[in-house]
Amino acid sequence: MLHLSSIRKIFQGVPDRCQMFRMFDRHAQRPNRWQDDAGALYAGEWFEIGAVDHDYMFEILPPFWMRGDMFAMREFLTDSVTSVFFALTIDGELRHFHGYCDLSDKPSPDRMRVAIVDRESRPVKAMTRTERLDHIWSATHDNYRSYAGERWPEPSRGKRTITVYGGSRGTTLSLLDDLTDEVISTKLPVHLRTLPDAIAA
Template sequence: MTAHPPFRKVLDGVATREQMFQLFSRHKDTPGIDLLSGTPYAGEWFEIEAAQYHFMLDLLPPLFMRTGMFGMSEFKAGYVTSVFFAIRIRSRERWFHGFCDLTDRQSPDKMRAAIIAHETGASDSMIRAEKLEAIWNVTPVERRGIPRNADPETGWAEHHGKRAILINAGRHDAAFKLLPDLSDLEIDEFLSKVRLRPS
């Protein structure tokens, strides 16, 4: 398993366009590091302006695109690429850039959760909605889903389009549960299993 550096914020405040481009290459003159692997950049993130998020989205066709997130098709080095995030934090839309090592396919979701945790003052001060958002973002894709089957026999007809995650994975009583229905104990257990704060 590949060891990834911890997620870390590299600029206080919101980066201007000029600062953003400087941060894209901030390690280029650092002696004694392996730039070809992209490792020095992996895990770094900073906040950007909305205009820069949309500029980068229009620059090249994205490698991948999901709600509130897209990855650049041009890699920085190795398997490290730029991922841009649009995240609503405390009822305000904000935009971020991070370098993710895609040898870990969950890296973008983990980074998004780490950004939310950092910007809200860590999981112990997060409101319930933010905790649920963090849990959704770090849960592997195969353990989460959105019921789309309207067949009343499934029991999920009334929950069409709502988010659900698999609880007790690996046990005989594993089952999908709606994200808002998680108990406080289940939320704490989920958050204790993931590292949301940088070292």
Template sequence: MTRHPPFRKVFYGVATREEMFRLFNHHRDDPDVDPLSGKPYSGEWFEIGATQYHFMLGLLPPLFQRSGMFGLSEYKAGDVTSVFFAIRIRGRERFFHGFCDLGDRQSPDKMRAAIIAHETGAADSMTREEKLEAIWSATHPDFKGIAGETDPGDWPAEHHGKRFVLVRGGPDMVLKLLEDLSDDEIDIRMSAIRAHHANRGGASDADPS
């Protein structure tokens, strides 16, 4: 099973309301996910807009609330719940959502610190794992899947349950495991995602294939 870093950015850019709700459940179709633990989500975070932040604040009475932070009273699973952050970074207030495991009471503060460290770091401070998560989240469902789910014969048994993406379409279609993407393939897809978010006029998935 893949080992994730404690805190990881899973979406590039500012998620719209539609994208935010999709990211709330983006592990629901992943194999070997225990829906009662919430662990696949724990530590994930992404940026949202002010409108989404205030909408979620008014949706349910918060589990807890303090300056620049509140937790959703409806748990995702186990001890994992949504925590929303309003953080001033380089003079501008920005808003974020993260899944925190409240089994560790310091988890929200640790996540806040991780977000600040990430967003004030180098221009391209995303780790390889974070880029892969961003690529997976941005890729349209028609261009990604889980190895062995539809046609087990297409993939060796040891790869069943792993995520794959379309690398090249057309008659010479090529599929590749997400974890096996080369640095060049990752850079191409990240450039496509950045361009999509810089130029988009609405809410839609990027197809970086």
């Protein structure tokens, strides 16, 4: 059950380079990886990166296009979805971001820029439940996350799954969206557990 989502933050904080490259293809285990066009799955995802990694990506290949505070990668993830990198001044600080934009929708990079600035300009740091789940998914190694396959009931197939430690019961595979608040808290880094809940925009 792969679906289109809106512009969304998928990681809290700044990942190192290894994490950054893992998040470039964080849906690698999706069903029918080589048969489907997963553009709708990736388009809209964004996260912060370091200045050094931003410049590194700029130097890999000549950009597909560059304007103002953003540039697009020449290598496309799908037919029309590619990486767009941003250098944005937010509250007087220059910060850098990566996002996947569907360039068949020409205003999508500008909408993403506006969404990033809006999200990162909030005076109180908070996370929505969706952002918490996306952070957990992004930070979990491939060996411990997957997608529900044919052994799952029909309505669950294609949904994201994650390994959960159940104490004396050992580990179990659970749907990511079904994690309880308690499990979510244990899977988040300590510094993120006490952030207040945010109302989804």
